[in-house]
Every structure is written in structure tokens, then in C-alpha cells.
Amino acid sequence: MASVTPPRGMRDFLPADKARRERVLAVIRERYRAHGFDEIETPVMEEYARLHAGIGGDNEKLAYNVLKRGLDAEAIRAAAEDPSALTDLGLRYDLTVPLARFYATNRGQLPSVFRSIQIAPVWRAERPQKGRYRQFVQCDIDIIGDASGRAEAELAVATLDTLDALGLTGGSIRINDRRILDAMLEGFGFAPDERPGVLITIDKLDKVGPSGVIAELTGRGADPAAVRALGAFLERPQTREHIPFGSAHIRRALPDGIPDRPVEDLAAIGDAVAASRAERDVPLVFDPFLVRGMGYYTGTIMELAHPSVDYSLGGGGRYDGMIGRFLGQDVPAVGFSIGFERIVDLVGEQTASAAPAVVLVHDRDADLGALLTLKSRLVAEGSRVRLEQRTKNLKALLERAANDGYTAFGLVGADASDLEVKPLG
Structure with missing residues (x-):
């Protein structure tokens, strides 16, 4: 007998779970x-060559590829060592690559500065584990056509406002710039060709600590003098006096010799975000070793944090070079993605619908026309209504309705004339 469980890393959602997810998505969209x-929509599949163009980082290795139609056994054997000869399409592993293709295709119908929403599932051939799935929803906002820090500030403000609206107040955004990272590695003495690998190791700093980073770089044969310089910086004494987010704050966390431009750009973003959050602390935290693994980032990089958890709830950054790969001319772009699967588990019933939800429990012989008249009247008044035939165990029926999000019930007799609605629970 065939298995009835979903594929590993993919899930079914019962009605109550699905309703909660949709309530959270409705808040995010609003x-x-x-x-x-x-909001825009793109196909779930893109061309194989586009998904494997070297701009998706390690996610390209996790792409689900679609076998070409009409291949016989001989053709499959002949192409066994070349995936591109076997496949011509693949499921999207993120929403950024499809957005870049979408913009290149439709730019003539879009404004010069385009602000997009994409909320949709993506697929990655991950090793399934707690909190990591093979199919999951991403909630992206992107700004294309604005090279200034105004775009990053808009994304940060919209993201923090959304978190607040979901009842997760107190969020903050860790922020860095790839230009700062590159300048730091150059200052430490790492050659350009070894810097991508060094960044991969530095990205593990939160998990393995300074000693783990140094040990891994040494084991990989990185330049010894550069490794020592990095190690000395990681182990440097640090003071804890408070400096408001700005140029001085950022400079205090960096070695000497970092160019002014990216530092001033980050400080300006902080000023703009602070202005929108009247009488609150600036919700930006500079992290000189925030890396984010996507290779297409060219400038600002960001991660969303919340004090209730020790992992990020989303992130993004500037990817000015990606659209040019499809269009032939560079177009500035920056985006931010909320980690929906992580956030939906943190959100309580703050997002519950305000509209009443009523279950009408009717006798077996209740008049159908009268029943539907009652239901239509309640629906017209703004209620959500379910019809349920009365069972011997009324308590169990009402408990199930409450678990499905219903807040009230009414008992309907045979003539379905009178109705008294009472709260559940």
C-alpha cells in the first residue's frame, strides 16, 4: 500500500492551522x-539555465530540477553526467531570481522605481529538520530602480511595522555592508580569490565562535598572516559604553582603514529609520561580521531579529548586479524577506479575525430552506457560518468547532424559526 504521509520536508495543514496562516499572511499583505x-505573481518554475546562472549561491545546489519531456532510456544514459542535458526547468528556490527575470521582461510597463510584493511557496532539496522544510512560504518586498539608502530605509520601516502589527514588538535589524566586509578582509591581508571562502567561514561565527573560525580557516590553508590579523581583531578588548547608532558607533566596531562611503551610507539609513520611529531607540544594530550567504549581494545586508528567539526571522540586502544579468544593463535593487514559517509559529491569537464565526447546530429534520435563510442573514451581517447536524455528543461537536476558530453557536429546531446565538467556551 502506498504511503499516505506527505513527502519529507513538506506538510499538510489542518483547517485551524491553515486559517491561522492565512490570518498572518493577511496582516503581512495589508x-x-x-x-x-x-503584489505580483511569477511562475513556480523558471528555466534551468536561469536558476543555475551562478547568482543563487548554495541554493542552486538545492534546486529541484524538472526532467525534459520525451527522453528515452538511451538519451537519459547519454546525458547522465550533464544535468543541463536532462532538465530544462526547475522549481524556484527563492523569489529574488524570478523577480529579476520578471522585471527584465516587464520593465516597460512598470514605474521607474518599482516596489513589489511576492508572497509564495519556494522549494529547496534541504535535509529536513525542525524549522527547515523543503517547501515553505517566503514573503518578499523589493525596491527596484532606487540606488539610494532611501530604499533600505523603506524596507526596514515596512518590515518593523509589519512585525509590530503581528504583535511581535521589540524587533530589530542587524545591518552590515558587503563593501565593509570586503575592505576588512583586504585590510587583514586575504587575497581576492580566497575572500568568498573566508566569508563562508566567518558566517559561522555565531555558531563556532572566534576560535572555531580561526581553526577552520587554518585548516583550509588560508593565508596565515591574514588569519592571525583576523584572529587578533576578533579577540580584541571591547568597551561597552553606549553610542547611538551612527558613524561613530559603526567606526568603533571596525578596524582602521575602512572607506567612509559605506559607513556614511549605513549611518544615513539609521537616521531615516529613527525618524520614522518617533521616541523609540533606533532599531538598527551594526554587526561587522554579518555576512548572509547569498553571493548576489553587493552592498547593504540585513537580518531581522526579535528578543524572543535566538535566530533571525528574515533578511535581505542590495543586489545591484542581478537584473543586469538578464537585461544587459545594471539596475539597482534591494529586497527584504520575512521568514514566514518562523514567524507564524511565534504569532498568537492577536491576529484572530474580528468577524464573528457562528456554527448553526440544527436538528436532522430542520427545514433546509429556512436553514439557508438563517445562514444567509448571518453571512450578510458579516459572520462566518457553518451548518452542523446535531449529534448525541453536542459537547464534542462544539469543542471541534471552537478548535476550528468558531466563536459562537446557535441551536436550530425543526422549523428553523427562532435563533439565539451564544458564545462558545
Whole structure:
């Protein structure tokens, strides 16, 4: 007998779970739209060559590829060592690569500065584990066509506002810039060709600590003098006096010799975000070793944090070079993605629908026309209504309705004339 469980790393959602997910998505959509973003939709599949163009980082290795139609056994054997000869399409592993292709295709119909929303599932051939799935939803906002820090500030403000609207107040955004990282590695003495590998190791700093980073770089044969310089910086004494987010704050966390431009750009983003959050602390935290693994980032990089958990709830950054790969001319772009699967588990019933939800428990012989009249009247008044035939165990029926999100019930007799609605629970 065939298995009835979903594929590993993929899930079914019962009605109550699905309803909660949709309530959270509705809040996210409403907040994004309130900040001037417009929703688009792209196909779940893209061309194999586009998904494997060297811009998706390690995610390219996790792409689900679609076998070409019409291949016979001989053709499959002949192409066994060349995946590109076997496949011509693949499921999207993120929403950024499809967005770049979308913009290149439709730019003539879009404004010069385009603010997009994409909320959709993506697929990665991950090793399934707690909190890591093979199919999951991403909630992206992107700004294409604006090279200034205004775009990053808009994304940060919209993201933090959305988190607040979900009842997760107190969020913050860790921020860095790839230009700063590159300047730091150059200053430590790492050659350009070894810097991508060094960044991969530095990205593990939170998990393995300074000693683990140094040990891994040494084991990989990185330049010994550069490794020593990095190690000395990681182990440096640090003071804890408070300096408001800004140029001085950022400089205090960096070695000497970092160019002014990226530092001033980050400080300006902080000023803009602070202005929108009246009488609150600036919710930006500079992290000189925030890396984020995507190879397409060219400038600012960001991660969303919340004090209730020790992992990020989303992230993004500037990817000015990606659209040019499809268009033949560079177009500035920056985006931020909320980690929906992580956030939905943190959100309580703050997002519950305010509309009443009523279950009408009717006798077996209740008049159908009268029943539907009652239901239609309640629906017209703004209620969600379910019809349930009365069972011997009324308590169990009402408990199930409550678990499905219903807040009230009414008992309907044979003539379905009178109705008294009472709260559940």
C-alpha cells in the first residue's frame, strides 16, 4: 500500500492551522500594501539555465530540477553526467531570481522605481529538520530602480511595522555592508580569490565562535598572516559604553582603514529609520561580521531579529548586479524577506479575525430552506457560518468547532424559526 504521509520536508495543514496562516499572511499583505508596495505573481518554475546562472549561491545546489519531456532510456544514459542535458526547468528556490527575470521582461510597463510584493511557496532539496522544510512560504518586498539608502530605509520601516502589527514588538535589524566586509578582509591581508571562502567561514561565527573560525580557516590553508590579523581583531578588548547608532558607533566596531562611503551610507539609513520611529531607540544594530550567504549581494545586508528567539526571522540586502544579468544593463535593487514559517509559529491569537464565526447546530429534520435563510442573514451581517447536524455528543461537536476558530453557536429546531446565538467556551 502506498504511503499516505506527505513527502519529507513538506506538510499538510489542518483547517485551524491553515486559517491561522492565512490570518498572518493577511496582516503581512495589508502592511506591505500600506507602505506602497504592489503584489505580483511569477511562475513556480523558471528555466534551468536561469536558476543555475551562478547568482543563487548554495541554493542552486538545492534546486529541484524538472526532467525534459520525451527522453528515452538511451538519451537519459547519454546525458547522465550533464544535468543541463536532462532538465530544462526547475522549481524556484527563492523569489529574488524570478523577480529579476520578471522585471527584465516587464520593465516597460512598470514605474521607474518599482516596489513589489511576492508572497509564495519556494522549494529547496534541504535535509529536513525542525524549522527547515523543503517547501515553505517566503514573503518578499523589493525596491527596484532606487540606488539610494532611501530604499533600505523603506524596507526596514515596512518590515518593523509589519512585525509590530503581528504583535511581535521589540524587533530589530542587524545591518552590515558587503563593501565593509570586503575592505576588512583586504585590510587583514586575504587575497581576492580566497575572500568568498573566508566569508563562508566567518558566517559561522555565531555558531563556532572566534576560535572555531580561526581553526577552520587554518585548516583550509588560508593565508596565515591574514588569519592571525583576523584572529587578533576578533579577540580584541571591547568597551561597552553606549553610542547611538551612527558613524561613530559603526567606526568603533571596525578596524582602521575602512572607506567612509559605506559607513556614511549605513549611518544615513539609521537616521531615516529613527525618524520614522518617533521616541523609540533606533532599531538598527551594526554587526561587522554579518555576512548572509547569498553571493548576489553587493552592498547593504540585513537580518531581522526579535528578543524572543535566538535566530533571525528574515533578511535581505542590495543586489545591484542581478537584473543586469538578464537585461544587459545594471539596475539597482534591494529586497527584504520575512521568514514566514518562523514567524507564524511565534504569532498568537492577536491576529484572530474580528468577524464573528457562528456554527448553526440544527436538528436532522430542520427545514433546509429556512436553514439557508438563517445562514444567509448571518453571512450578510458579516459572520462566518457553518451548518452542523446535531449529534448525541453536542459537547464534542462544539469543542471541534471552537478548535476550528468558531466563536459562537446557535441551536436550530425543526422549523428553523427562532435563533439565539451564544458564545462558545
